Amino acid sequence: MNGLINRAxxxxxxxxxxxxxxxxxxxxxxxxxxxxxxxxDYDPALxxxxxxxxxxRLDRAPDCLLEDLGxxxxxxxxxxxxxxxxxxxxxxxxxxxxxxxxxxxxxRLALPDLVLPAMxxxxxxxxxxxxxxxxxxxxxxxxxxxxxxxxxxxxxxxxLSAGPEAADGSAEVTIRLLDEGFAAGRDFLxxxx
Amino acid sequence: MAGFVLDAAALSRLMPMHIAxxxxxxxLSAGPTLVRLLxxxxxxxxxxxxxxxxGAGTAPRVADLTxxxxxxxxxxxxxxxAFRGQAVPMARGALVNLSFGIGVVEAVRAHGLTEAxxxxxxxxxxxxxLYEAKTAVLDELRALNRRLQGDKRLAEEKAxxxxxxxxxxxxxxxxxxxxxxxxxxxLAVLDLDGFKAVNDTLGHAAGDHVLVTAARRLEExxxxxxxxxxxxxxxxxxxxxxxDRESAAAERLERIIARxxxxxxxxxxxxxxxxxxxxVLSGATPDxxxxxxxxxxxxxxxxxxxxxxxxxxxWTKRLAGD
Numbered sequence: 463m464n465g466l467i468n469r470a471x472x473x474x475x476x477x478x479x480x481x482x483x484x485x486x487x488x489x490x491x492x493x494x495x496x497x498x499x500x501x502x503d504y505d506p507a508l509x510x511x512x513x514x515x516x517x518x519r520l521d522r523a524p525d526c527l528l529e530d531l532g533x534x535x536x537x538x539x540x541x542x543x544x545x546x547x548x549x550x551x552x553x554x555x556x557x558x559x560x561x562x563x564x565x566x567x568x569x570r571l572a573l574p575d576l577v578l579p580a581m582x583x584x585x586x587x588x589x590x591x592x593x594x595x596x597x598x599x600x601x602x603x604x605x606x607x608x609x610x611x612x613x614x615x616x617x618x619x620x621x622l623s624a625g626p627e628a629a630d631g632s633a634e635v636t637i638r639l640l641d642e643g644f645a646a647g648r649d650f651l652x653x654x655x
Numbered sequence: 656m657a658g659f660v661l662d663a664a665a666l667s668r669l670m671p672m673h674i675a676x677x678x679x680x681x682x683l684s685a686g687p688t689l690v691r692l693l694x695x696x697x698x699x700x701x702x703x704x705x706x707x708x709x710g711a712g713t714a715p716r717v718a719d720l721t722x723x724x725x726x727x728x729x730x731x732x733x734x735x736x737a738f739r740g741q742a743v744p745m746a747r748g749a750l751v752n753l754s755f756g757i758g759v760v761e762a763v764r765a766h767g768l769t770e771a772x773x774x775x776x777x778x779x780x781x782x783x784x785l786y787e788a789k790t791a792v793l794d795e796l797r798a799l800n801r802r803l804q805g806d807k808r809l810a811e812e813k814a815x816x817x818x819x820x821x822x823x824x825x826x827x828x829x830x831x832x833x834x835x836x837x838x839x840x841x842l843a844v845l846d847l848d849g850f851k852a853v854n855d856t857l858g859h860a861a862g863d864h865v866l867v868t869a870a871r872r873l874e875e876x877x878x879x880x881x882x883x884x885x886x887x888x889x890x891x892x893x894x895x896x897x898x899d900r901e902s903a904a905a906e907r908l909e910r911i912i913a914r915x916x917x918x919x920x921x922x923x924x925x926x927x928x929x930x931x932x933x934x935v936l937s938g939a940t941p942d943x944x945x946x947x948x949x950x951x952x953x954x955x956x957x958x959x960x961x962x963x964x965x966x967x968x969x970w971t972k973r974l975a976g977d
Contacts, residue, residue: 550784553770572788653764
Protein backbone atom coordinates (compact mmCIF):
# COMPACT_ATOMS: atom_id res chain seq x y z
CA MET A 463 0.00 0.00 0.00
CA ASN A 464 2.97 2.35 -0.37
CA GLY A 465 1.21 3.62 -3.50
CA LEU A 466 -0.95 5.69 -1.17
CA ILE A 467 2.12 7.33 0.43
CA ASN A 468 3.79 7.88 -2.95
CA ARG A 469 0.59 9.32 -4.31
CA ALA A 470 0.38 11.74 -1.36
CA UNK A 471 3.91 12.97 -2.17
CA UNK A 472 2.91 13.30 -5.81
CA UNK A 473 -0.17 15.41 -5.00
CA UNK A 474 1.84 17.45 -2.48
CA UNK A 475 4.41 18.35 -5.16
CA UNK A 476 1.78 18.96 -7.81
CA UNK A 477 -0.48 21.11 -5.62
CA UNK A 478 2.46 23.01 -4.14
CA UNK A 479 4.82 23.58 -7.06
CA UNK A 480 2.96 22.51 -10.21
CA UNK A 481 3.07 19.60 -12.63
CA UNK A 482 6.53 20.42 -13.99
CA UNK A 483 8.19 20.18 -10.55
CA UNK A 484 6.47 16.84 -9.97
CA UNK A 485 7.49 15.53 -13.40
CA UNK A 486 11.13 16.55 -12.85
CA UNK A 487 11.26 14.87 -9.43
CA UNK A 488 9.53 11.74 -10.77
CA UNK A 489 11.93 11.43 -13.69
CA UNK A 490 14.96 11.95 -11.45
CA UNK A 491 13.69 9.29 -9.00
CA UNK A 492 12.66 6.80 -11.68
CA UNK A 493 8.99 7.10 -10.67
CA UNK A 494 6.08 6.94 -13.14
CA UNK A 495 5.56 10.51 -14.36
CA UNK A 496 1.91 9.68 -15.08
CA UNK A 497 1.49 9.22 -11.32
CA UNK A 498 1.03 6.50 -8.72
CA UNK A 499 -2.00 4.31 -8.20
CA UNK A 500 -2.86 4.77 -4.50
CA UNK A 501 -4.01 1.18 -4.02
CA UNK A 502 -1.05 -0.54 -5.66
CA ASP A 503 2.39 -1.45 -4.33
CA TYR A 504 5.66 -0.04 -5.59
CA ASP A 505 9.34 -0.65 -4.92
CA PRO A 506 9.83 0.39 -1.25
CA ALA A 507 13.06 2.23 -2.13
CA LEU A 508 11.17 4.51 -4.51
CA UNK A 509 9.64 6.67 -1.75
CA UNK A 510 13.02 7.72 -0.36
CA UNK A 511 14.39 8.41 -3.84
CA UNK A 512 11.35 10.53 -4.65
CA UNK A 513 11.72 12.66 -1.51
CA UNK A 514 15.44 13.13 -2.19
CA UNK A 515 14.77 14.06 -5.83
CA UNK A 516 12.01 16.52 -4.87
CA UNK A 517 14.19 18.13 -2.19
CA UNK A 518 17.01 18.57 -4.74
CA ARG A 519 14.64 19.93 -7.39
CA LEU A 520 13.07 22.43 -4.96
CA ASP A 521 16.37 23.22 -3.22
CA ARG A 522 14.91 22.37 0.21
CA ALA A 523 16.18 20.25 3.06
CA PRO A 524 14.41 16.85 2.92
CA ASP A 525 13.20 17.18 6.54
CA CYS A 526 11.62 20.60 5.84
CA LEU A 527 9.90 19.17 2.80
CA LEU A 528 8.58 16.21 4.84
CA GLU A 529 7.31 18.55 7.54
CA ASP A 530 5.40 20.53 4.91
CA LEU A 531 4.06 17.24 3.55
CA GLY A 532 2.63 16.45 7.00
CA UNK A 533 0.97 19.85 7.18
CA UNK A 534 -0.33 19.51 3.64
CA UNK A 535 -1.96 16.15 4.45
CA UNK A 536 -4.17 17.79 7.07
CA UNK A 537 -4.68 21.32 5.87
CA UNK A 538 -4.90 21.24 2.08
CA UNK A 539 -8.49 21.29 0.77
CA UNK A 540 -7.77 18.37 -1.58
CA UNK A 541 -6.82 16.19 1.43
CA UNK A 542 -9.99 16.89 3.43
CA UNK A 543 -10.59 13.16 3.89
CA UNK A 544 -7.37 12.63 5.88
CA UNK A 545 -8.15 15.53 8.22
CA UNK A 546 -11.65 14.17 8.82
CA UNK A 547 -10.43 10.65 9.53
CA UNK A 548 -7.91 12.02 12.03
CA UNK A 549 -10.51 14.17 13.76
CA UNK A 550 -12.52 11.06 14.60
CA UNK A 551 -9.78 10.24 17.12
CA UNK A 552 -10.99 12.72 19.72
CA UNK A 553 -13.10 15.81 20.45
CA UNK A 554 -10.15 18.01 21.51
CA UNK A 555 -6.41 18.15 20.87
CA UNK A 556 -5.45 16.76 24.26
CA UNK A 557 -7.59 13.69 23.71
CA UNK A 558 -6.35 13.45 20.15
CA UNK A 559 -2.79 13.26 21.50
CA UNK A 560 -3.83 10.70 24.08
CA UNK A 561 -5.21 8.40 21.36
CA UNK A 562 -2.08 8.64 19.17
CA UNK A 563 -0.92 5.25 20.45
CA UNK A 564 -4.06 3.82 18.83
CA UNK A 565 -3.32 5.51 15.52
CA UNK A 566 -1.52 2.58 13.84
CA UNK A 567 -4.42 0.27 14.78
CA UNK A 568 -6.92 2.89 13.67
CA UNK A 569 -5.20 3.19 10.29
CA ARG A 570 -4.94 -0.60 9.99
CA LEU A 571 -8.68 -0.89 10.56
CA ALA A 572 -9.29 1.26 7.48
CA LEU A 573 -6.36 0.11 5.34
CA PRO A 574 -4.92 -3.22 6.51
CA ASP A 575 -1.88 -2.86 4.25
CA LEU A 576 -0.82 0.58 5.43
CA VAL A 577 1.70 -0.03 8.21
CA LEU A 578 2.64 2.84 10.52
CA PRO A 579 5.43 2.55 13.08
CA ALA A 580 4.48 1.70 16.66
CA MET A 581 3.75 4.82 18.74
CA UNK A 582 4.33 5.36 22.44
CA UNK A 583 3.25 8.48 24.26
CA UNK A 584 4.66 9.81 27.52
CA UNK A 585 3.11 12.80 29.23
CA UNK A 586 4.64 15.15 31.76
CA UNK A 587 2.13 17.92 32.39
CA UNK A 588 1.79 19.78 29.14
CA UNK A 589 4.79 18.08 27.59
CA UNK A 590 4.09 15.06 25.40
CA UNK A 591 6.84 12.81 24.09
CA UNK A 592 5.82 10.66 21.15
CA UNK A 593 8.20 7.78 20.48
CA UNK A 594 7.92 6.57 16.86
CA UNK A 595 9.09 3.01 16.33
CA UNK A 596 11.40 1.83 13.57
CA UNK A 597 10.48 0.98 10.00
CA UNK A 598 9.38 4.20 8.33
CA UNK A 599 12.34 6.54 7.69
CA UNK A 600 11.36 10.20 7.52
CA UNK A 601 8.17 9.69 9.55
CA UNK A 602 9.21 12.05 12.38
CA UNK A 603 9.26 15.30 10.35
CA UNK A 604 6.00 14.25 8.65
CA UNK A 605 4.49 13.67 12.12
CA UNK A 606 5.66 17.12 13.30
CA UNK A 607 4.02 18.85 10.32
CA UNK A 608 0.86 16.79 10.64
CA UNK A 609 0.46 17.22 14.41
CA UNK A 610 1.12 20.95 14.16
CA UNK A 611 -1.65 21.22 11.57
CA UNK A 612 -3.94 19.13 13.77
CA UNK A 613 -3.28 21.43 16.75
CA UNK A 614 -4.27 24.30 14.49
CA UNK A 615 -7.37 22.41 13.37
CA UNK A 616 -8.46 21.90 17.00
CA UNK A 617 -7.62 25.52 17.83
CA UNK A 618 -4.79 24.54 20.20
CA UNK A 619 -1.42 26.25 20.47
CA UNK A 620 1.49 23.81 20.56
CA UNK A 621 5.22 23.85 19.85
CA LEU A 622 6.57 20.75 18.14
CA SER A 623 9.99 19.43 17.22
CA ALA A 624 11.52 16.16 16.08
CA GLY A 625 14.60 14.61 17.62
CA PRO A 626 17.30 12.94 15.52
CA GLU A 627 16.33 9.83 13.60
CA ALA A 628 18.05 6.60 14.66
CA ALA A 629 19.58 4.25 12.09
CA ASP A 630 16.46 2.04 12.18
CA GLY A 631 14.20 5.02 11.46
CA SER A 632 12.85 5.44 15.00
CA ALA A 633 12.68 8.94 16.45
CA GLU A 634 11.03 11.03 19.15
CA VAL A 635 8.68 13.95 18.62
CA THR A 636 8.22 16.55 21.36
CA ILE A 637 4.89 18.32 21.70
CA ARG A 638 4.55 21.19 24.17
CA LEU A 639 0.90 22.07 24.56
CA LEU A 640 0.78 25.78 25.47
CA ASP A 641 -2.89 26.64 25.18
CA GLU A 642 -5.65 24.16 24.49
CA GLY A 643 -8.26 26.80 23.71
CA PHE A 644 -6.04 29.25 21.85
CA ALA A 645 -8.40 29.69 18.88
CA ALA A 646 -11.81 28.53 17.75
CA GLY A 647 -10.55 25.67 15.61
CA ARG A 648 -12.20 24.31 12.55
CA ASP A 649 -15.67 22.79 12.57
CA PHE A 650 -15.97 19.06 12.57
CA LEU A 651 -19.31 17.34 12.09
CA UNK A 652 -19.38 13.62 12.81
CA UNK A 653 -21.76 13.07 9.93
CA UNK A 654 -20.66 14.68 6.71
CA UNK A 655 -23.31 17.00 5.35
CA MET B 656 -27.72 -8.94 45.57
CA ALA B 657 -27.38 -5.50 47.02
CA GLY B 658 -28.90 -2.75 44.89
CA PHE B 659 -27.29 0.63 44.29
CA VAL B 660 -28.49 4.07 43.42
CA LEU B 661 -27.46 6.09 40.34
CA ASP B 662 -28.56 9.70 40.07
CA ALA B 663 -30.07 10.91 36.78
CA ALA B 664 -26.89 12.79 35.76
CA ALA B 665 -24.72 9.69 36.15
CA LEU B 666 -27.27 7.61 34.27
CA SER B 667 -27.31 10.17 31.46
CA ARG B 668 -23.53 10.03 31.15
CA LEU B 669 -23.52 6.26 31.00
CA MET B 670 -26.54 6.00 28.73
CA PRO B 671 -27.24 9.23 26.87
CA MET B 672 -30.09 7.50 25.04
CA HIS B 673 -31.90 5.90 27.97
CA ILE B 674 -35.52 6.28 28.98
CA ALA B 675 -36.73 5.43 32.47
CA UNK B 676 -40.44 4.65 32.75
CA UNK B 677 -42.75 3.86 35.65
CA UNK B 678 -45.00 0.81 35.91
CA UNK B 679 -47.75 2.63 34.00
CA UNK B 680 -45.43 3.45 31.10
CA UNK B 681 -44.94 7.15 31.95
CA UNK B 682 -41.52 8.59 31.14
CA LEU B 683 -39.62 9.46 34.33
CA SER B 684 -36.46 10.74 32.64
CA ALA B 685 -34.65 10.56 29.30
CA GLY B 686 -30.97 10.81 28.30
CA PRO B 687 -29.74 14.08 26.76
CA THR B 688 -29.17 12.67 23.25
CA LEU B 689 -32.72 11.39 23.14
CA VAL B 690 -34.04 14.73 24.39
CA ARG B 691 -32.10 16.41 21.59
CA LEU B 692 -33.58 14.03 19.02
CA LEU B 693 -37.13 14.48 20.27
CA UNK B 694 -36.71 18.24 20.45
CA UNK B 695 -38.34 18.27 23.89
CA UNK B 696 -37.96 16.54 27.23
CA UNK B 697 -40.45 13.65 27.16
CA UNK B 698 -40.73 13.47 30.99
CA UNK B 699 -44.32 12.73 31.89
CA UNK B 700 -45.29 11.53 28.40
CA UNK B 701 -46.59 8.06 27.65
CA UNK B 702 -43.75 5.83 26.38
CA UNK B 703 -46.04 3.91 24.02
CA UNK B 704 -47.32 7.21 22.70
CA UNK B 705 -43.79 8.21 21.76
CA UNK B 706 -42.63 4.95 20.23
CA UNK B 707 -44.01 2.20 18.07
CA UNK B 708 -42.72 -1.16 19.20
CA UNK B 709 -42.20 -3.32 16.16
CA GLY B 710 -43.36 -6.92 16.41
CA ALA B 711 -45.57 -6.21 19.40
CA GLY B 712 -49.37 -6.15 19.60
CA THR B 713 -51.44 -2.98 19.41
CA ALA B 714 -51.21 -2.18 23.12
CA PRO B 715 -47.89 -3.43 24.48
CA ARG B 716 -47.32 -3.15 28.23
CA VAL B 717 -44.23 -2.43 30.26
CA ALA B 718 -43.86 -6.13 30.97
CA ASP B 719 -43.72 -6.80 27.20
CA LEU B 720 -40.73 -4.46 26.95
CA THR B 721 -38.69 -6.12 29.66
CA UNK B 722 -39.54 -9.62 28.42
CA UNK B 723 -38.13 -9.05 24.91
CA UNK B 724 -34.44 -9.84 24.42
CA UNK B 725 -34.06 -7.02 21.93
CA UNK B 726 -36.44 -4.17 21.09
CA UNK B 727 -37.04 -2.65 17.68
CA UNK B 728 -38.62 0.77 17.97
CA UNK B 729 -39.43 3.74 15.76
CA UNK B 730 -40.57 7.21 16.75
CA UNK B 731 -44.32 7.48 16.27
CA UNK B 732 -44.04 11.00 14.83
CA UNK B 733 -40.94 10.34 12.72
CA UNK B 734 -40.94 6.65 11.76
CA UNK B 735 -37.75 7.16 9.70
CA UNK B 736 -35.84 7.21 13.01
CA ALA B 737 -35.38 3.61 14.11
CA PHE B 738 -33.82 2.35 17.30
CA ARG B 739 -32.52 -0.86 18.69
CA GLY B 740 -33.00 -1.22 22.40
CA GLN B 741 -33.03 -3.24 25.55
CA ALA B 742 -35.28 -2.91 28.59
CA VAL B 743 -34.64 -4.15 32.11
CA PRO B 744 -37.08 -4.04 35.04
CA MET B 745 -36.50 -1.42 37.74
CA ALA B 746 -37.95 -1.20 41.23
CA ARG B 747 -41.11 0.53 39.93
CA GLY B 748 -41.05 0.37 36.14
CA ALA B 749 -38.32 -0.25 33.56
CA LEU B 750 -35.10 1.21 32.20
CA VAL B 751 -34.88 1.24 28.41
CA ASN B 752 -31.56 1.89 26.67
CA LEU B 753 -31.58 2.75 22.96
CA SER B 754 -29.10 2.93 20.11
CA PHE B 755 -29.40 3.71 16.43
CA GLY B 756 -28.38 0.28 15.20
CA ILE B 757 -27.49 0.09 11.53
CA GLY B 758 -29.09 3.44 10.66
CA VAL B 759 -26.50 5.30 12.73
CA VAL B 760 -24.66 6.95 9.82
CA GLU B 761 -27.83 8.58 8.51
CA ALA B 762 -29.01 9.45 12.02
CA VAL B 763 -25.76 11.23 12.94
CA ARG B 764 -25.89 13.17 9.69
CA ALA B 765 -29.57 14.03 9.91
CA HIS B 766 -29.46 15.24 13.52
CA GLY B 767 -25.97 16.74 13.60
CA LEU B 768 -24.90 14.55 16.51
CA THR B 769 -21.44 14.96 18.04
CA GLU B 770 -19.01 12.87 20.09
CA ALA B 771 -20.65 14.32 23.20
CA UNK B 772 -23.93 12.66 22.23
CA UNK B 773 -22.43 9.21 22.69
CA UNK B 774 -20.98 7.50 25.73
CA UNK B 775 -17.17 7.15 25.62
CA UNK B 776 -17.59 3.36 25.52
CA UNK B 777 -19.90 3.59 22.52
CA UNK B 778 -18.20 2.54 19.26
CA UNK B 779 -20.40 4.77 17.11
CA UNK B 780 -17.59 7.23 16.39
CA UNK B 781 -15.35 4.35 15.32
CA UNK B 782 -18.16 3.10 13.10
CA UNK B 783 -18.45 6.52 11.48
CA UNK B 784 -14.69 6.64 11.04
CA LEU B 785 -14.75 3.24 9.32
CA TYR B 786 -17.68 4.26 7.15
CA GLU B 787 -15.78 7.30 5.87
CA ALA B 788 -12.57 5.35 5.38
CA LYS B 789 -14.49 2.69 3.46
CA THR B 790 -16.18 5.32 1.30
CA ALA B 791 -12.81 6.93 0.51
CA VAL B 792 -11.28 3.56 -0.42
CA LEU B 793 -14.30 2.71 -2.59
CA ASP B 794 -13.98 6.05 -4.38
CA GLU B 795 -10.32 5.31 -5.06
CA LEU B 796 -11.16 1.81 -6.29
CA ARG B 797 -13.82 3.23 -8.57
CA ALA B 798 -11.34 5.74 -9.97
CA LEU B 799 -8.75 2.99 -10.42
CA ASN B 800 -11.29 0.85 -12.28
CA ARG B 801 -12.18 3.77 -14.52
CA ARG B 802 -8.52 4.32 -15.38
CA LEU B 803 -7.95 0.59 -15.99
CA GLN B 804 -11.07 0.46 -18.17
CA GLY B 805 -9.72 3.37 -20.22
CA ASP B 806 -6.33 1.69 -20.54
CA LYS B 807 -8.01 -1.53 -21.64
CA ARG B 808 -10.02 0.25 -24.31
CA LEU B 809 -6.89 2.01 -25.52
CA ALA B 810 -5.00 -1.28 -25.66
CA GLU B 811 -7.84 -2.88 -27.58
CA GLU B 812 -7.84 -0.05 -30.07
CA LYS B 813 -4.14 -0.42 -30.57
CA ALA B 814 -4.28 -4.23 -30.81
CA UNK B 815 -3.91 -5.88 -34.19
CA UNK B 816 -5.25 -9.29 -33.29
CA UNK B 817 -8.75 -10.59 -32.79
CA UNK B 818 -8.93 -11.83 -29.21
CA UNK B 819 -11.03 -14.92 -29.97
CA UNK B 820 -9.30 -16.43 -33.00
CA UNK B 821 -5.83 -14.92 -32.81
CA UNK B 822 -6.19 -13.84 -36.44
CA UNK B 823 -5.55 -10.24 -37.44
CA UNK B 824 -8.35 -7.68 -37.02
CA UNK B 825 -9.60 -4.87 -39.24
CA UNK B 826 -6.74 -2.65 -38.14
CA UNK B 827 -4.26 -5.31 -39.25
CA UNK B 828 -6.09 -5.53 -42.59
CA UNK B 829 -5.90 -1.76 -43.11
CA UNK B 830 -2.15 -1.87 -42.54
CA UNK B 831 -1.74 -4.83 -44.92
CA UNK B 832 -3.81 -3.07 -47.59
CA UNK B 833 -1.69 0.05 -47.24
CA UNK B 834 1.46 -2.02 -47.65
CA UNK B 835 0.03 -3.77 -50.73
CA UNK B 836 -0.97 -0.56 -52.48
CA UNK B 837 0.24 -0.45 -56.08
CA UNK B 838 0.90 -4.21 -56.26
CA UNK B 839 -1.17 -7.02 -57.74
CA UNK B 840 -3.23 -8.89 -55.17
CA UNK B 841 -6.64 -10.42 -54.62
CA LEU B 842 -8.96 -9.44 -51.82
CA ALA B 843 -11.61 -11.94 -50.68
CA VAL B 844 -14.45 -11.55 -48.20
CA LEU B 845 -15.69 -14.81 -46.67
CA ASP B 846 -18.85 -15.26 -44.70
CA LEU B 847 -19.86 -18.43 -42.84
CA ASP B 848 -23.21 -19.93 -43.89
CA GLY B 849 -25.36 -21.39 -41.12
CA PHE B 850 -23.31 -19.82 -38.32
CA LYS B 851 -26.26 -18.09 -36.73
CA ALA B 852 -28.11 -21.42 -36.53
CA VAL B 853 -25.17 -22.96 -34.61
CA ASN B 854 -25.15 -20.03 -32.21
CA ASP B 855 -28.91 -20.18 -31.73
CA THR B 856 -29.28 -23.94 -31.27
CA LEU B 857 -26.03 -24.94 -29.54
CA GLY B 858 -25.14 -21.69 -27.83
CA HIS B 859 -22.36 -19.12 -27.92
CA ALA B 860 -19.68 -21.53 -26.71
CA ALA B 861 -20.35 -23.71 -29.78
CA GLY B 862 -20.36 -20.59 -31.96
CA ASP B 863 -16.99 -19.53 -30.59
CA HIS B 864 -15.60 -23.01 -31.17
CA VAL B 865 -16.79 -22.88 -34.80
CA LEU B 866 -15.11 -19.50 -35.33
CA VAL B 867 -11.83 -20.71 -33.85
CA THR B 868 -11.92 -23.89 -35.96
CA ALA B 869 -12.73 -21.93 -39.12
CA ALA B 870 -9.80 -19.62 -38.38
CA ARG B 871 -7.41 -22.58 -37.97
CA ARG B 872 -8.60 -24.10 -41.26
CA LEU B 873 -8.20 -20.78 -43.05
CA GLU B 874 -4.64 -20.54 -41.77
CA GLU B 875 -3.91 -24.07 -42.94
CA UNK B 876 -5.26 -23.33 -46.42
CA UNK B 877 -3.34 -20.10 -46.82
CA UNK B 878 0.10 -19.34 -48.05
CA UNK B 879 2.75 -17.74 -45.94
CA UNK B 880 2.34 -14.27 -47.46
CA UNK B 881 -1.45 -14.27 -47.22
CA UNK B 882 -3.08 -12.04 -44.64
CA UNK B 883 -6.22 -13.42 -42.95
CA UNK B 884 -8.26 -11.31 -40.61
CA UNK B 885 -11.50 -11.74 -38.76
CA UNK B 886 -13.41 -8.63 -39.76
CA UNK B 887 -16.15 -9.12 -37.18
CA UNK B 888 -18.88 -11.65 -36.41
CA UNK B 889 -18.48 -14.58 -38.82
CA UNK B 890 -16.81 -12.54 -41.56
CA UNK B 891 -13.22 -13.16 -42.60
CA UNK B 892 -11.12 -11.23 -45.10
CA UNK B 893 -8.24 -12.72 -47.03
CA UNK B 894 -5.56 -10.73 -48.82
CA UNK B 895 -3.58 -12.79 -51.34
CA UNK B 896 -0.46 -10.94 -52.54
CA UNK B 897 0.66 -11.66 -56.10
CA UNK B 898 -2.67 -13.22 -57.10
CA ASP B 899 -3.50 -11.77 -60.52
CA ARG B 900 -5.68 -14.41 -62.22
CA GLU B 901 -9.41 -14.78 -61.70
CA SER B 902 -9.41 -18.55 -62.21
CA ALA B 903 -6.60 -19.14 -59.70
CA ALA B 904 -8.30 -16.91 -57.13
CA ALA B 905 -11.61 -18.73 -57.63
CA GLU B 906 -9.87 -22.11 -57.29
CA ARG B 907 -8.20 -21.12 -54.00
CA LEU B 908 -11.50 -19.95 -52.60
CA GLU B 909 -13.41 -23.06 -53.74
CA ARG B 910 -10.85 -25.17 -51.86
CA ILE B 911 -11.15 -23.00 -48.75
CA ILE B 912 -14.96 -23.18 -48.92
CA ALA B 913 -14.82 -26.97 -49.19
CA ARG B 914 -12.51 -27.12 -46.18
CA UNK B 915 -14.71 -24.84 -44.10
CA UNK B 916 -17.72 -27.02 -44.96
CA UNK B 917 -16.26 -30.09 -43.24
CA UNK B 918 -18.22 -30.98 -40.08
CA UNK B 919 -16.90 -29.53 -36.82
CA UNK B 920 -17.26 -31.82 -33.79
CA UNK B 921 -18.22 -30.06 -30.57
CA UNK B 922 -19.12 -31.53 -27.20
CA UNK B 923 -20.41 -34.82 -28.62
CA UNK B 924 -22.33 -33.04 -31.35
CA UNK B 925 -21.48 -31.94 -34.86
CA UNK B 926 -21.71 -28.34 -36.07
CA UNK B 927 -22.31 -27.93 -39.77
CA UNK B 928 -21.52 -24.69 -41.49
CA UNK B 929 -20.64 -23.61 -44.98
CA UNK B 930 -19.04 -20.53 -46.46
CA UNK B 931 -19.57 -18.07 -49.29
CA UNK B 932 -16.93 -15.79 -50.73
CA UNK B 933 -16.58 -12.76 -52.96
CA UNK B 934 -13.19 -11.91 -54.40
CA VAL B 935 -11.75 -9.04 -56.41
CA LEU B 936 -8.40 -8.63 -58.15
CA SER B 937 -6.64 -5.34 -57.58
CA GLY B 938 -6.15 -5.08 -61.36
CA ALA B 939 -9.87 -5.48 -62.11
CA THR B 940 -10.74 -1.87 -61.39
CA PRO B 941 -9.13 1.36 -62.57
CA ASP B 942 -9.27 2.82 -59.07
CA UNK B 943 -7.94 0.07 -56.76
CA UNK B 944 -8.33 1.97 -53.52
CA UNK B 945 -8.85 -0.22 -50.47
CA UNK B 946 -12.40 0.89 -49.77
CA UNK B 947 -13.38 0.36 -53.43
CA UNK B 948 -11.87 -3.11 -53.48
CA UNK B 949 -13.63 -4.02 -50.23
CA UNK B 950 -16.93 -2.77 -51.62
CA UNK B 951 -16.42 -4.83 -54.80
CA UNK B 952 -15.54 -7.95 -52.80
CA UNK B 953 -18.66 -7.38 -50.69
CA UNK B 954 -20.78 -7.07 -53.85
CA UNK B 955 -19.31 -10.35 -55.15
CA UNK B 956 -20.03 -12.02 -51.78
CA UNK B 957 -23.60 -10.79 -51.98
CA UNK B 958 -23.88 -12.31 -55.48
CA UNK B 959 -22.50 -15.60 -54.15
CA UNK B 960 -25.03 -15.67 -51.33
CA UNK B 961 -27.84 -14.84 -53.73
CA UNK B 962 -26.72 -17.58 -56.11
CA UNK B 963 -27.31 -20.18 -53.39
CA UNK B 964 -24.35 -19.87 -50.96
CA UNK B 965 -21.45 -22.32 -50.64
CA UNK B 966 -19.63 -20.78 -53.57
CA UNK B 967 -17.15 -18.07 -54.57
CA UNK B 968 -17.90 -15.27 -57.03
CA UNK B 969 -15.18 -13.19 -58.68
CA TRP B 970 -16.03 -9.51 -59.10
CA THR B 971 -16.18 -8.25 -62.67
CA LYS B 972 -17.45 -4.99 -64.14
CA ARG B 973 -20.61 -6.88 -65.02
CA LEU B 974 -21.44 -7.12 -61.28
CA ALA B 975 -21.05 -3.40 -60.90
CA GLY B 976 -23.75 -2.91 -63.52
CA ASP B 977 -26.29 -5.08 -61.64
